Amino acid sequence: MTEKPSPRGKLIALSVDGLRPEIYRAAEGRFPNLNEMERSGASAESMETIYPSTTYPAHATIVTGVAPRTHGIYSHLASLDPTERARPWCWFAAVLRAPALWDVARASRRRTAALSWPVSAGAAIDHNIPEIWNPAAPDPHSDFETPARHSTPGLFGEVAKLLAPMLGKADPDQLRGEAALYLWNHYRPDLLLVHFILYDAKAHAFGPASAEALKALESADRAIGKIREATSADPATTLVALSDHGFLPVEKEAAPLVAFAQNGLFARGADGSLSLRRLGAVNAGGSMAVYWLEPPSTDDRRRLEAAVGELQAAGVVQEVIDREKLETLQADPDAELMIEAAPGFTFSERMEGPLVSNSAQDRGAHGYLPSRTGMEATFSIVGCDIAAGKNLGRISIQQIAPTLAKIMGLPADILASEAKPLDLR
Numbered sequence: 001m002t003e004k005p006s007p008r009g010k011l012i013a014l015s016v017d018g019l020r021p022e023i024y025r026a027a028e029g030r031f032p033n034l035n036e037m038e039r040s041g042a043s044a045e046s047m048e049t050i051y052p053s054t055t056y057p058a059h060a061t062i063v064t065g066v067a068p069r070t071h072g073i074y075s076h077l078a079s080l081d082p083t084e085r086a087r088p089w090c091w092f093a094a095v096l097r098a099p100a101l102w103d104v105a106r107a108s109r110r111r112t113a114a115l116s117w118p119v120s121a122g123a124a125i126d127h128n129i130p131e132i133w134n135p136a137a138p139d140p141h142s143d144f145e146t147p148a149r150h151s152t153p154g155l156f157g158e159v160a161k162l163l164a165p166m167l168g169k170a171d172p173d174q175l176r177g178e179a180a181l182y183l184w185n186h187y188r189p190d191l192l193l194v195h196f197i198l199y200d201a202k203a204h205a206f207g208p209a210s211a212e213a214l215k216a217l218e219s220a221d222r223a224i225g226k227i228r229e230a231t232s233a234d235p236a237t238t239l240v241a242l243s244d245h246g247f248l249p250v251e252k253e254a255a256p257l258v259a260f261a262q263n264g265l266f267a268r269g270a271d272g273s274l275s276l277r278r279l280g281a282v283n284a285g286g287s288m289a290v291y292w293l294e295p296p297s298t299d300d301r302r303r304l305e306a307a308v309g310e311l312q313a314a315g316v317v318q319e320v321i322d323r324e325k326l327e328t329l330q331a332d333p334d335a336e337l338m339i340e341a342a343p344g345f346t347f348s349e350r351m352e353g354p355l356v357s358n359s360a361q362d363r364g365a366h367g368y369l370p371s372r373t374g375m376e377a378t379f380s381i382v383g384c385d386i387a388a389g390k391n392l393g394r395i396s397i398q399q400i401a402p403t404l405a406k407i408m409g410l411p412a413d414i415l416a417s418e419a420k421p422l423d424l425r
């Protein structure tokens, strides 16, 4: 603890997608910056995320302080049609029904910047390169035209020029780290939000504690270290490292849509292709939400019940989350129900073939209930007047927005959050 924080404190929040605290705590020497942030600041034993424990709803909660039911981002997808090939995601901040930190900052005439932050396209952010792609592009993640078009005019080109010498040599998080430093030094925002993505990608593909995922985390840790080094001399700046959800290893894949299709819940064309009838679905990996797009008949209801019964009999469902429990979880108000995958299982969007496959394409998944061991997220914070080495215990992801608003000296009452700011002293 040193001097008092500035009433106009500046803040950088670095989100390492999918990072469960156990992952970096277990290998102390390998992630020196994440571990050093715990020693020199306050950190949560674990942070409880929202349901489903996925990137878009969770990042929306981080900046609004409210649960999905209130902010309106219930999943990553903006389309409920599982037969659609290129489904759009919830990229646009206009869908948010609750004020975000950037709105609160703007109301106080403070400057904001964001890099690859989910649900930030079109947001009231002064310097913004949002996470967005063209789902119909042959390789959506090499399509730079779409993020460029939705960025602050001129900014994408400016950053792309800066990063050009690193292309092909640096990984996506190294590029984000360099871009973040540029935004911070060049535009001097009061709030900078950055989303690191590589750990999540590798944890999905190879497993959360795989060599590939840990190597990706080393890269994010180095980027965090560079940003920390660049800001540590400034007592007005607070640095946060956090995540949106945890991860669980999986060995098997189950395809709920196969059971729905076999029970006639989708229409089948003459060529055998499936199309939408009344049942919509959104897969979150660890869970799947189903929706009635039109009022169902008694027969439709019976078919859904039969399909869910088959999935339960196959041992792939841990729990059926009904409307009542979805209310308690403050989750999707439109879903008829959600099914929660059994341990070791991830759900896929496959519509043909067997119900269960023993060779899952992915080795890691999230989207499960936030109460399940493994789904816990990370939170560490370092700055003036923040106790060194303080253990905050188990916190809620809904406490983050009011906490960060308070540190920045922003009117937190503009937020819709009823969560208590964390006591960091």
Ligand SMILES: [Zn+2]
Residues within 6 Å of the ligand: 017, 018, 054, 055, 056, 200, 244, 245
């Ligand atoms: Zn995520």
